[in-house]
Amino acid sequence: MEKTKSIIKVSIKNIISNKLRSSLTMLGLIIGIISVILLVGIGSGATTNVTSEVKSLGTGTLTVTINSNADATLEYSQMDEILEINNVESVAPYKNVSGTVSRGTTTSKRASILATTPQYMSIMNLTISDGRLLSNIDLNNYSKICLIGSDLAESLFEGTKTKDIVGQSLKIEGDNYTIVGILTSAGSSMGNNIDTTLIIPFTTAKYLKGDTSISNLYVKVADEKYIDRTTTLIENYISSTLSISTDYFTVSSQDSMLDTMSNISNTLSLLLGGIAGISLIVGGIGVMNVMLVSVTERTKEIGIRKALGAKRMDILVQFLVESLMLCVLGGTIGVGLGLGIGKILQTFGFNFSATSGIVIISFASSALIGVVFGIFPAYKASKLNPIDALRTD
Amino acid sequence: MIKLKNINKSFVLGGETIKALDNVSFNVEKGEFVSIIGPSGSGKSTLMNILGLLDVADSGEYILDDIKIKDASDNKLSEIRNKKIGFVFQNFNLLTKMNAVENVQVPLMYRGEKHDKSIKTAYEYLAKVGLKGREKHLPSQLSGGQQQRVAIARALAGNPEIILADEPTGALDSKTSREVMELLQELNEEGQTIILITHDINVAKQAKRIVKIADGKLYEGEVI
Numbered sequence A: 001m002e003k004t005k006s007i008i009k010v011s012i013k014n015i016i017s018n019k020l021r022s023s024l025t026m027l028g029l030i031i032g033i034i035s036v037i038l039l040v041g042i043g044s045g046a047t048t049n050v051t052s053e054v055k056s057l058g059t060g061t062l063t064v065t066i067n068s069n070a071d072a073t074l075e076y077s078q079m080d081e082i083l084e085i086n087n088v089e090s091v092a093p094y095k096n097v098s099g100t101v102s103r104g105t106t107t108s109k110r111a112s113i114l115a116t117t118p119q120y121m122s123i124m125n126l127t128i129s130d131g132r133l134l135s136n137i138d139l140n141n142y143s144k145i146c147l148i149g150s151d152l153a154e155s156l157f158e159g160t161k162t163k164d165i166v167g168q169s170l171k172i173e174g175d176n177y178t179i180v181g182i183l184t185s186a187g188s189s190m191g192n193n194i195d196t197t198l199i200i201p202f203t204t205a206k207y208l209k210g211d212t213s214i215s216n217l218y219v220k221v222a223d224e225k226y227i228d229r230t231t232t233l234i235e236n237y238i239s240s241t242l243s244i245s246t247d248y249f250t251v252s253s254q255d256s257m258l259d260t261m262s263n264i265s266n267t268l269s270l271l272l273g274g275i276a277g278i279s280l281i282v283g284g285i286g287v288m289n290v291m292l293v294s295v296t297e298r299t300k301e302i303g304i305r306k307a308l309g310a311k312r313m314d315i316l317v318q319f320l321v322e323s324l325m326l327c328v329l330g331g332t333i334g335v336g337l338g339l340g341i342g343k344i345l346q347t348f349g350f351n352f353s354a355t356s357g358i359v360i361i362s363f364a365s366s367a368l369i370g371v372v373f374g375i376f377p378a379y380k381a382s383k384l385n386p387i388d389a390l391r392t393d
Numbered sequence B: 001m002i003k004l005k006n007i008n009k010s011f012v013l014g015g016e017t018i019k020a021l022d023n024v025s026f027n028v029e030k031g032e033f034v035s036i037i038g039p040s041g042s043g044k045s046t047l048m049n050i051l052g053l054l055d056v057a058d059s060g061e062y063i064l065d066d067i068k069i070k071d072a073s074d075n076k077l078s079e080i081r082n083k084k085i086g087f088v089f090q091n092f093n094l095l096t097k098m099n100a101v102e103n104v105q106v107p108l109m110y111r112g113e114k115h116d117k118s119i120k121t122a123y124e125y126l127a128k129v130g131l132k133g134r135e136k137h138l139p140s141q142l143s144g145g146q147q148q149r150v151a152i153a154r155a156l157a158g159n160p161e162i163i164l165a166d167e168p169t170g171a172l173d174s175k176t177s178r179e180v181m182e183l184l185q186e187l188n189e190e191g192q193t194i195i196l197i198t199h200d201i202n203v204a205k206q207a208k209r210i211v212k213i214a215d216g217k218l219y220e221g222e223v224i
């Protein structure tokens, strides 16, 4: 024990006395560990972000997508037929419409127009801070009314209280629309920023270059247990009754979306982890290279130590501890820098999430690299014949 | 204490076999001061390496302190070197990045001695070889004679059965050589067994017993 302590001291001393070389050796490993932390952190950040958005849809919701190139269309008037399908509770068609939103001389550049139904708002958990929600009457009357997001409200009605905005009007493609409600701020979700969105009744879209055919639809089922059966029924309806060929539409549940997402993100994590792993191996080879040079350089020292009574194990431990410490130190610096850079990326809006698992894996793999790539040079040193070692200069 | 019997050692170099030691038999008793003298290439260092367990003979028997060396494992050889043998080399062979005390501590460390205790021992022996006040000096900050004293202190610190000195004065001027030889003589008077290897008859003469070596053969008592 006493001996091991002294041998470790010798190793530390040697790392310190070769500062430049030690830092350069560690650099490779530091970069490797930083890339592990960052790539995996960004990968899992993206995954948690996407899955939480998919989950926000709530379970029991099906997503129907119909390609606009399809040979037939689903019309708003056919919503009743879908509602009649067994286990369908509600349907929410939605459509993104293009158009310029303005008020007086102010034109909003960021506004995105979403034409939809009251059911969409409940499925997406959208609420209002002032005014009222969409109603079926709006849809039946093709009313020129709208609800607007909080950022949009602020940019068009600078400084006006939201409750005073309700009842005012704005122009979409030059037509007057009355604002009936202000959406509660919710940030972005599934690539849409609710705060810059303007919602109009689905039917009203016909005034805005849009037809009333439906390409996106949410279907909420009454009983989740039979969601697969309902999926099939909807598919049958679209392919048989509407005669849209199956290549042109998909009906997917949240579960299957989550599956796809997690497949994609697992592949992504594996790929990123692989890239990071390669950089770790390159770092390890750097360590081995330096250790081999170090053994050659210190052949004389090894000879002297053996003459004075060092056993093979003592020499092995000395060199192994040296590479282990270089790697663990490099790993620690790498983890620190990786987490630091991750924090900075977070402030720039990246989804970076480093779990304690990846930190532990980083430490463990740097220690492992220290041992794996240090063992060969250390073994080589321990096998040196004292008489040959003493004879070198 | 040392018994060599019919030791042979050859080197093969470029197809040619050089017989470095030819049937060498040789005994050393406790407390002796033996010098082995011979011309360059006669096999002195080869003999020293075998005596010091740094190399093994091709044939013959070597018994050190009742231990048959031929049977010893590599680890056992390290242990015997550590406990029973103190080396003094021509080129000092100090660890260049360590100061005098740390160098003297090395054999004690491999013995598993506590750091505090080995420091104390190292200071004592450095004082004994006349290096008080130089303890923290690196080898590069010491003269040749002082470096050799550190090496002698290192050889002594482990309290070895025998000191093997291969040309200890070979790299020193005549005044420093004399000082180092006086130190060795003092140690011998205190009871330390010493084997000294040299090609210098004036150095050899300071030992109580002189053995001559030529072409790998040992001749006892015949002074040139």
Ligand SMILES: Nc1ncnc2c1ncn2[C@@H]1O[C@H](COP(=O)(O)OP(=O)(O)OP(=O)(O)O)[C@@H](O)[C@H]1O
Binding pocket: B011, B012, B013, B018, B019, B020, B038, B039, B040, B041, B042, B043, B044, B045, B046, B047, B199
């Ligand atoms: N490793 C080796 N490989 C080949 N030949 C060797 C080796 N070591 C020693 N020899 C040869 O063995 C013979 C004895 O060498 P040794 O080193 O013992 O001589 P020495 O008496 O110590 O000489 P010097 O006074 O010059 O140190 C020499 O002929 C030398 O060339």
Ligand SMILES: [Mg+2]
Binding pocket: B044, B045, B046
């Ligand atoms: Mg020699």
